[in-house]
Amino acid sequence: MSKIIELRNVSKIYRMGEVSIDAVKNASFYINEGELAVILGASGAGKSTVLNLLGGMDYVTKGEIIVEKEAINKYSERKMTAYRREKIGFIFQFYNLVMNLTAKENVEFAADFKADHLDASEVLAQVGLSERLRNFPSQLSGGEQQRVAIARAVAKNPLLLLCDEPTGALDYETGKQVLKLLSEVNKKYKKTVVIITHNSAFADLGDRVIRMRSGEIESATKNSKKKTVEEIEW
Ligand SMILES: Nc1ncnc2c1ncn2[C@@H]1O[C@H](COP(=O)(O)OP(=O)(O)O)[C@@H](O)[C@H]1O
Numbered sequence: 001m002s003k004i005i006e007l008r009n010v011s012k013i014y015r016m017g018e019v020s021i022d023a024v025k026n027a028s029f030y031i032n033e034g035e036l037a038v039i040l041g042a043s044g045a046g047k048s049t050v051l052n053l054l055g056g057m058d059y060v061t062k063g064e065i066i067v068e069k070e071a072i073n074k075y076s077e078r079k080m081t082a083y084r085r086e087k088i089g090f091i092f093q094f095y096n097l098v099m100n101l102t103a104k105e106n107v108e109f110a111a112d113f114k115a116d117h118l119d120a121s122e123v124l125a126q127v128g129l130s131e132r133l134r135n136f137p138s139q140l141s142g143g144e145q146q147r148v149a150i151a152r153a154v155a156k157n158p159l160l161l162l163c164d165e166p167t168g169a170l171d172y173e174t175g176k177q178v179l180k181l182l183s184e185v186n187k188k189y190k191k192t193v194v195i196i197t198h199n200s201a202f203a204d205l206g207d208r209v210i211r212m213r214s215g216e217i218e219s220a221t222k223n224s225k226k227k228t229v230e231e232i233e234w
């Protein structure tokens with residue numbers, strides 16, 4: 001298996017006037033192609049910062065981020081925009097759907113940027129929403145909205161699916177369904193999936209587990225006893 005993502009001594013410092021915050025400190029780890037990786041850490045550990053750097057939403061202060069053998073930290077803003085559009089599917093805690101577009105339109109809207117996108121209705125059917133194509137987000141439950149958001153990210157057919165606390169706003173059972181869906185997407189579409197969470201039970205789901213504490217990588221290990229969503233509890 002080849003490395004699809006590698007962080008090499010990455011630091012991110014946010015400067016605000018006199019104050020500077022070391023959000024990520026000298027972080028190094030890699031993720032192999034096709035893996036489901038879990039980044040685990042308490043609130044404030046620097047997880048979202050790492051994911052945003054990986055997703056090309058922000059630039060490193062120091063270090064290198066290699067994606068498919070290219071140092072994305074050297075990209076111009078223009079190239080970074082193309083990288084985000086073409087290679088990244090993002091899934092957020094609060095879904096971030098466009099409220100005045102239907103489920104299907106939300107998915108199409110994001111996928112349209114890419115020539116090799118998947119069919120919106122088909123992907124929505126795969127996440128169990130074939131009956132809800134014409135519904136607006138306000139007519140869907142939280143779990144359903146998150147499924148639309150997952151369909152939106154998948155339909156783009158991106159290289160990487162980056163998920164920031166994807167179950168954070170959902171109840172237990174719905175959260176489990178969303179995790180199950182993400183693990184199916186990982187297998188079925190052979191997509192590299194990165195899930196960040198503060199929930200240590202999720203670690204067992206990962207092929208690779210990266211633990212963060214106070215901006216540092218505490219450990220990054222391959223998980224030899226991966227569990228299914230049904231086998232974990234929290
Ligand atoms: N845009 C920003 N400007 C200033 N500080 C930030 C910004 N984003 C995050 N931080 C700070 O960086 C640290 C790490 O935050 P974050 O990556 O969001 O952690 P996590 O996702 O693990 O909760 C926190 O102290 C947070 O307040």
Ligand SMILES: [Mg+2]
Pocket residue numbers: 047048049164
């Ligand atoms: Mg966060």
